[in-house]
Amino acid sequence: MSHRLLIVDDEPGIREALRQLLEYEGYQVATVASGVDALDSYPEVRPHLVLLDVKMAGLDGLEVLKRLRAQDPGALVVMISGHGTISTAVEATQLGAHDFLEKPLDTDRVLLTIRNALKHVVLEREVQALKAAVERRYEIVGSSSAIRQVIGRIEKVAPTTSRILITGENGTGKELVARAVHRLSPRADRAYVEVNCAAIPSELIESELFGHVKGSFTGAFADRTGKFEQADGGTLFLDEVGDMSSATQAKVLRVLQEGVISPVGSTKSVKVDVRIIAATNKKLEDEIAAGRFREDLLYRLNVVPIDVPPLRARRDDIPQLVEHFAQQLAEMQGLIARPFTPEALERLRRYAWPGNVRELRNTVERLLILANGAEVGERDVTRLIGRGGDEVGLSEALLASTTYEEFKDNAERAFLLAKLNEYDWNVSETARRLDMPRSNLYKKIERLQLTRES
Numbered sequence: 001m002s003h004r005l006l007i008v009d010d011e012p013g014i015r016e017a018l019r020q021l022l023e024y025e026g027y028q029v030a031t032v033a034s035g036v037d038a039l040d041s042y043p044e045v046r047p048h049l050v051l052l053d054v055k056m057a058g059l060d061g062l063e064v065l066k067r068l069r070a071q072d073p074g075a076l077v078v079m080i081s082g083h084g085t086i087s088t089a090v091e092a093t094q095l096g097a098h099d100f101l102e103k104p105l106d107t108d109r110v111l112l113t114i115r116n117a118l119k120h121v122v123l124e125r126e127v128q129a130l131k132a133a134v135e136r137r138y139e140i141v142g143s144s145s146a147i148r149q150v151i152g153r154i155e156k157v158a159p160t161t162s163r164i165l166i167t168g169e170n171g172t173g174k175e176l177v178a179r180a181v182h183r184l185s186p187r188a189d190r191a192y193v194e195v196n197c198a199a200i201p202s203e204l205i206e207s208e209l210f211g212h213v214k215g216s217f218t219g220a221f222a223d224r225t226g227k228f229e230q231a232d233g234g235t236l237f238l239d240e241v242g243d244m245s246s247a248t249q250a251k252v253l254r255v256l257q258e259g260v261i262s263p264v265g266s267t268k269s270v271k272v273d274v275r276i277i278a279a280t281n282k283k284l285e286d287e288i289a290a291g292r293f294r295e296d297l298l299y300r301l302n303v304v305p306i307d308v309p310p311l312r313a314r315r316d317d318i319p320q321l322v323e324h325f326a327q328q329l330a331e332m333q334g335l336i337a338r339p340f341t342p343e344a345l346e347r348l349r350r351y352a353w354p355g356n357v358r359e360l361r362n363t364v365e366r367l368l369i370l371a372n373g374a375e376v377g378e379r380d381v382t383r384l385i386g387r388g389g390d391e392v393g394l395s396e397a398l399l400a401s402t403t404y405e406e407f408k409d410n411a412e413r414a415f416l417l418a419k420l421n422e423y424d425w426n427v428s429e430t431a432r433r434l435d436m437p438r439s440n441l442y443k444k445i446e447r448l449q450l451t452r453e454s
Helices: 012-024 035-045 061-071 086-094 107-137 145-157 174-183 202-210 246-258 284-289 295-301 315-333 342-350 356-370 378-385 404-422 427-434 438-447
Strands: 004-008 028-032 049-053 077-081 099-102 164-167 192-196 235-239 275-280 304-307
Touching: 004 012, 004 035, 012 028, 012 107, 028 035, 035 049, 035 061, 049 061, 049 107, 061 077, 061 086, 077 086, 077 107, 086 099, 099 107, 145 174, 145 304, 164 174, 174 192, 174 235, 174 275, 202 246, 246 295, 284 295, 315 342, 315 356, 342 378, 356 378, 404 427, 404 438, 427 438
Parallel strands: 004 028, 004 049, 049 077, 077 099, 164 275, 164 304, 192 235, 235 275
Antiparallel strands: none
């Protein structure tokens, strides 16, 4: 791609010399003779970089720089001056200039400065794109009342410094909640550090959290910074906090009370400023009753509780989640983002989802890989997840019956379908297991119009 450059200088000779040099190097170049013309032409030219003279009649370069940055905070500007001083360079830098060139201009220095500046732009855009991709990956998707309540709680608590305890079943998205809180908090530009307390052996978790000094235990070959210190000024997410050992709980409590840590093997204390977000799939009140969790630590952690609902409590979000995961998998793994038919989505909506959103994402990935046609249909879904986990069939559908006779037919239909699927539609085996004549089962299949794809 040919980059666009805008040269702003009231000396015609310098403008022309720079234009010829830069066009020869393959850049698209526009030139103007004043600060006013620069401000007027900037939206039309949309330059990737501006070469701006400091001393000009009318608006000087520093004032133009200030107005350009107000107009476009991402404007990339290199200042040019024939009377360069340290104070001018400092002021230009404070106003957002990327670099500073002195007259008479050296050709090699000009080209090197421009190349470095444009590389900076490319890297910055790549970083922004990566950040956007990460945010999309950890986006909370859904519009059900259950998930709207969670999002509302996040928006209220995120701007504060209060500690948060996130509860919910495995796979519900507790980590997404923690990341959303950090992203919306005043600490968003500081570190976000995660620790899975269940994945670290109890004898190592103190070193992981608080760090250690060289020689403090076997294998401690060098000093190591702990997660609390790494998260200083930012957010520390303690996942599965209910699995933390009693000794570690006592030390974490001290950090919460006093704001200081002591690395393993050290006599020195280190002050830290960390916002704690904890999460657990356990009922901590039961853990306290069993003597496995400290009650005072719970009170310290549970300033603002956020309970993440299981997927079965927010079934209406499933179509949105499926579309989100399909697009995400297409971007990240190059899978074909096949559309899901309404029947397939309804089949997914009726499933029990014991593994919650995590299981749904894995299911969408398998369906995108294994589906035979241009779209994912109900038969693809049934082939993958079967019917044994269908939770709605014996609850919502039955309660929706308007008469007792309709209820009996629906209940009988659901029961016989479940059993026929359980025995792979072997009618003789199903009839034997149900202790009923095979002829009776055939009659019921015919009366209820049951088919293998029902």
